[in-house]
Amino acid sequence: MKTVIIGAGLAGLSAAYHLKDNWVILEKESKVGGLAASGQSKGFTFDKTGHLLHMHNPYTKGWLIEGLLKNQMNTHARDSWIHSQNVFTRYPFQANTYGLAPKTLTECVVAFLKTRDKIRKPSADPHFHQWCLETFGRGISKHFMFPYNKKLWLIDLKKMTTEWIRNFVPIPSREEVLYGALVDQKKFFGYNASFYYPKSGGIQALPDAIAGELSGAELYLDTEISEIRWKEKRVVTATGSFSYDWLVNTSPLNLFLGRLSPKMPAALERAGKKALQSTVVYNLNLGITNPRPTPKHWVYFPENKFAFYRIGLSSNFAPNLAPPGTSCFYVEFARWAHQSFNYEKMLNHTLAALRHFGWMRPEDKVVMTHWNRIDPAYVVFTKERRAFLPQAFRFLEANNIISTGRYGAWKYSFMEEAILDGKAAAEKILKS
Numbered sequence: 475m476k477t478v479i480i481g482a483g484l485a486g487l488s489a490a491y492h493l494k495d496n497w498v499i500l501e502k503e504s505k506v507g508g509l510a511a512s513g514q515s516k517g518f519t520f521d522k523t524g525h526l527l528h529m530h531n532p533y534t535k536g537w538l539i540e541g542l543l544k545n546q547m548n549t550h551a552r553d554s555w556i557h558s559q560n561v562f563t564r565y566p567f568q569a570n571t572y573g574l575a576p577k578t579l580t581e582c583v584v585a586f587l588k589t590r591d592k593i594r595k596p597s598a599d600p601h602f603h604q605w606c607l608e609t610f611g612r613g614i615s616k617h618f619m620f621p622y623n624k625k626l627w628l629i630d631l632k633k634m635t636t637e638w639i640r641n642f643v644p645i646p647s648r649e650e651v652l653y654g655a656l657v658d659q660k661k662f663f664g665y666n667a668s669f670y671y672p673k674s675g676g677i678q679a680l681p682d683a684i685a686g687e688l689s690g691a692e693l694y695l696d697t698e699i700s701e702i703r704w705k706e707k708r709v710v711t712a713t714g715s716f717s718y719d720w721l722v723n724t725s726p727l728n729l730f731l732g733r734l735s736p737k738m739p740a741a742l743e744r745a746g747k748k749a750l751q752s753t754v755v756y757n758l759n760l761g762i763t764n765p766r767p768t769p770k771h772w773v774y775f776p777e778n779k780f781a782f783y784r785i786g787l788s789s790n791f792a793p794n795l796a797p798p799g800t801s802c803f804y805v806e807f808a809r810w811a812h813q814s815f816n817y818e819k820m821l822n823h824t825l826a827a828l829r830h831f832g833w834m835r836p837e838d839k840v841v842m843t844h845w846n847r848i849d850p851a852y853v854v855f856t857k858e859r860r861a862f863l864p865q866a867f868r869f870l871e872a873n874n875i876i877s878t879g880r881y882g883a884w885k886y887s888f889m890e891e892a893i894l895d896g897k898a899a900a901e902k903i904l905k906s
C-alpha cells in the first residue's frame with residue numbers, strides 16, 4: 475500500500491519513519507523540519523521563534539532523547555518571566571504575583587481566593603473570557619490573562635473556546651497562589667517546566683535526526699503539491715503527479731482543502747471558510763554585541779505599550795547559536811494576515827525596549843537582524859472550528875486522507891505531539 479505524505483515537518487517525518495516503507499514525502503521547502511527548521515545568518519543560528527523540546531511520552535523520550543539524539547541535547551530548567559507594571563515576575567503569573575504593587579497583588583489574590591469559595595457550579599462550556607474569570611478571578615484576569623491572550627490570539631476572548639487549554643495554562647492551588655504572593659517562589663508549574671534543546675545546530679537537529687533514519691522510499695524537497703485529485707487518489711505537483719492508496723496531509727488544513735479537486739460538498743466548503751481562522755507571527759531574530767544581556771530564557775509582555783508579546787534569548791539555551799561575544803534574541807509579534815506590519819518601526823521599538831531593560835548597553839551594536847513571517851502561526855479556537863473539524867475529517871478519512879499535525883489537524887500543539895500524530899497516522903494506515 476502506497477502512502478503519499480504532504481510535508482516534511484515533524485509530523486510528516488514521523489509518519490514516514492513509522493510506516494517504514496512504501497511512502498513518499500513531498501515537501502515544498504528545500505529542507506526538512508517545517509516549523510521546527512532553523513536558519514542561519516552572519517554566524518547566528520535561530521529557530522522560528524523559540525523551539526524548546528518538551529517530552530512527556532516515554533516512547534518519544536526513549537526513541538529521541540535516549541536514542542537518536544543521545545548526548546546531543548542539554549536539559550534546561552525553565553527561567554521564564556512576565557513583565558508588567560515595570561516589574562518582572564516569575565511565570566506563571568497566576569502563581570507568582572510577588573513583587574507587584576500591593577494594590578495589584580491584593581486584587582489578584584483576593585479575587586482568586588473568592589473563586590475557590592464559589593458556590594455556583596462552573597459554566598459547562600464557557601468562552602475563554604468567562605473561563606478566566608471563573609478559574610482565576612477578576613484580578614489575575616485583568617492584569618494578565620485578558621491582556622496577554624488578547625495580544626497573542628487577537629480575537630475577542632468571548633468568542634474563543636477553551637479546549638486548547640489542556641496543559642497550556644497551569645492552575646495553581648490556593649496555597650500556591652498565596653505563597654507565591656508572599657515569597658519569590660521557585661516552584662515549577664505547567665507543561666514546559668523543563669525542556670531539552672540541541673547542543674548545536676538549533677532545533678533543526680531534531681528533524682534532521684529523524685530524516686537521517688528514513689529509508690524505504692523517497693523524500694522530495696522543493697516539491698509543492700498544487701492539487702489533490704481525491705477521487706483518483708492522485709496529487710499533482712509542478713513536475714508531475716503521484717498516486718496513493720493513503721494520503722497523509724500535514725500542510726495547513728485551510729490551504730489543503732482549497733486544493734481539493736473537485737471541491738468538497740458545498741455546505742462543508744462554506745463552513746470551512748468561517749471555521750479555519752489563524753494568526754500570523756512576525757518573528758524578529760536579533761544578534762547584538764552584549765554576550766549576556768540577562769540569564770532569563772524568555773519573558774511574556776501583556777501590556778499594550780510593548781508591541782511584542784514575548785521576547786526570548788536563544789543563546790541562553792545553546793551559547794553556540796551566537797558567535798563569541800554576542801547574544802541572540804527572538805521577538806514575537808502577532809497580527810491577522812490582512813493587517814499590515816511595519817518591520818522597521820517594530821525593529822526600532824524592540825531596540826528601544828532592549829535599551830530600556832538594560833539588555834542593550836549604550837556601547838552595544840546590532841550585528842544581525844532576520845525576520846520570519848509564520849503563517850499560519852496560531853489557529854483560532856471558535857465554536858465554528860469545533861463544529862467543522864469532525865465533519866471535515868470524516869469526509870477526508872472516507873476518502874483515505876488523514877490530515878494531521880499542528881496545522882493538518884488545525885490545533886494548538888507542540889513538537890512532541892506532532893511526532894506522535896505522525897506515528898498515529900502511520901499506525902492507522904498499517905492497520906487498514
Ligand SMILES: Cc1cc2nc3c(=O)[nH]c(=O)nc-3n(C[C@H](O)[C@H](O)[C@H](O)COP(=O)(O)OP(=O)(O)OC[C@H]3O[C@@H](n4cnc5c(N)ncnc54)[C@H](O)[C@@H]3O)c2cc1C
Pocket residue numbers: 480481482483484485486500501502503506507508509510522523524525526527528697698699700724725726755848850851852878879880881882887888889890892
Ligand atoms: C511561534 C511558535 C512557537 C512554537 N514553539 C514551540 C516550542 O517551544 N516547543 C514545541 O514543542 N513546539 C513549539 N511550537 C509548535 C511546533 O512548531 C509544531 O507543533 C510542530 O513543529 C508542527 O509540526 P508539523 O509537522 O505538524 O507541521 P509543520 O512543521 O508546519 O510541517 C508542515 C510541512 O508541510 C510543508 N508544506 C506545506 N504546504 C505544502 C504543500 N502544498 N506541498 C508540500 N509541502 C507543503 C511545509 O513546508 C512544512 O514543512 C511553536 C509553534 C509556533 C507557531
